[in-house]
Amino acid sequence: MKDNITTTWLRAIDSFKDVPLDQLQWFIDRGTVLDLPSGNNLFSKGDQMPGPFVILSGKLMLSVPRGQELHEAGIFETGAIGGYLPFSRGKFAGVVADVVEDMTYLQLPLGEIDEMIRTQFDLTQALVHVMANRIREATAFEQQNEKMMALGKLSAGLAHELNNPAAAVVRGSVSLLQHLKAVPDVFRQVMSLGLDRTEADHLTDIILNALLRTAKPELSMMERSSLEDDLLDWLDDNNIAEAAEIAESLVDFGLGTEELDKLKKEFSATAFPAVLNFIKSNLITEKIVMDIHEASGRISDLVGAVKSFTHMDQGHGKQFADIHNGIRSTLKMLQFKIRNANVQVVENFDSTLPEINAMIGELNQVWTNLLDNALDAMEGQKNGKLVITTLRNKECVRVTISDNGPGIPEDVKSRIFDPFFTTKQIGKGTGLGLDVVMRIIKQHKGAVKVQSRPGQTDFIVEMPIGH
CATH class of the missing domain: 3.30.565.10 (Histidine kinase-like ATPase, C-terminal domain)
Known part of the structure; x- marks a missing residue:
């Protein structure tokens, strides 16, 4: 096979086009032709790099280890130059090289490199240029990989951040639809009481004041639990049904037993449960809308952060x-x-x-x-x-x-x-x-x-x- 390799063939390789024929002949004379069947490994990460070689036929795949996986970094085909190159600090492989198609290659032994540097200037210069290109390509590959890894981290976190408010919007919209179906019945109950104008105005004022209250209470879990317990006791003492839901809604809007005492004096004992139920229904509707508004606002903030981050x-x-x-x-x-x-x-x-x-x-x-x-x-x-x-x-x-x-x-x-x-x-x-x-x-x-x-x-x- 070595007899079939000519300086003309080598010079057809772009990296060798300006190398004198006698120096290419020196490379052929000092080199060794080797065969490696498909499925074999030329070298693995950490192995000593082989001497400079030129692929005469076949394919070599380079892969970068990432955890337990190998990520393809490139394919070397006929005419490609690989191996250790003059003046390179990379004496040990940083990648894995697997033969993916029966490969024949001309390799210069490592022991010949010093003489090549001393006596074959143009050949050495050509191989150094190959090394420079290899470094640029490897750096570009790693930089792209670094960006993709960073993007992967940010995307995973962002997906999680978006998922929570998005799920809250979906849950809120479902709850709102179910709740709105019950509104006509609650309204019917209030209308059946035949409230006079003063009572109707008072009921409306109570609901509006609660909804328009700008400073909603910020409570710890213990503070909230204590207020709810007080309300539950009051509601149970007054034989009010659905006490837990009513207590939760009243606490959300800063209403307590003092407000209930005042409200009880304004309505008859017969009307009072229906009035409370109507107030609870309105407060629940408002709370669901507020939750949807807050969750959609978080989504908007995150989208704004992405826009600002990418400067797009x-x-x-x-x-x-x-x-x-x-x-x-x-x-x-x-x-x-x-x-x-x-x-x-x-x-x-x-x-x-x-x-x-x-x-x-x-x-x-x-x-x-x-x-x-x-x-x-x-x-x-x-x-x-x-x-x-x-x-x-x-x-x-x-x-x-x-x-x-x-x-x-x-x-x-x-x-x-x-x-x-x-x-x-x-x-x-x-x-x-x-x-x-x-x-x-x-x-x-x-x-x-x-x-x-x-x-x-x-x-x-x-x-x-x-x-």
Whole structure:
């Protein structure tokens, strides 16, 4: 097979088009032709990389391990160049290479690389260029994967956040429909009492005053239970049916036994139960409508947070904006994770800060990565506390994101901003989050630094106010 390989064939490969024929012949002479049937593994993650090779025929699939699964990263076909390349620091494989179609390839032994670097300049240069392209492609793949992982986390949390109010709207609408079916009967009961004008006006005033009361009571569970018990006792003493429903509705709108005593004096003993039932019916209707309004408002707020977070209704260039809006939108997007981890969030925001000139959508990626990392650091902690502080430092805005997690070990602190470096478990991070943070902040002519000790980690971002 080796006799069939020609310098002309190799030169047809785009990466080798400018390599002199004698250097391509050197590659052929020093190389070895190898065969590997489909289903075999060329190398796995952590294996020493084989020497530079060119695929003569067949296909090789590269996959990235993510947890217990392999995610396809690319296919190498005839003419593709792989293996360890000159000056690369990647001496050990970071991916898995499986043969998916019987493969024949020409491989240069690792021991020949030093001589190639000394004597075959153009060939070496061509392979270094392949390495540079490989790094760009790998970085782009990992950055895309990092974005998809971040999007997956946010989507899962957002779906959960939207599900609760959406379900509340559905439940409320069903309850309202059922309740409204009973309204005619309740109205018929009141009409049958033959109330005079004074009694009708008084009944209407009671309901309107309860519905228009702007300051609804904010009660603890114990306070609410105590008020309901008092009302239940009063209603039972007065032989009122459906006492539990009436008591619950009255407490919702701040009505107690004192109001019932006054109401009882205004109506006859015969009319009083029907009057209470009519009041209860109106209050329940109002309560259901209020619940639907609150739930739909939460949905609207979440949609607004998504819109603000993605900055999707505005251009993607720089513009002046309040930095706090992006931070608050990001916190809303992460609300499910915050609540699920029982983390206390403290906002020490300087409301006097001027707007900064920035690419808001990209800055939101910064806040997402830093806040998400802080939450991950406090995972499993009972007293997690996330503190966000903003202030002005001369002509810069400073944002400090602090957590009370275990801290960053000293031996890795200097590497946390390196691409692909991560302390997270496999499948939880790609090691590009802080690299993205650093790149975006530098793009804004700013700086990022970290201070960490057990129980306190601060990520400090500084950016010029206008640039």
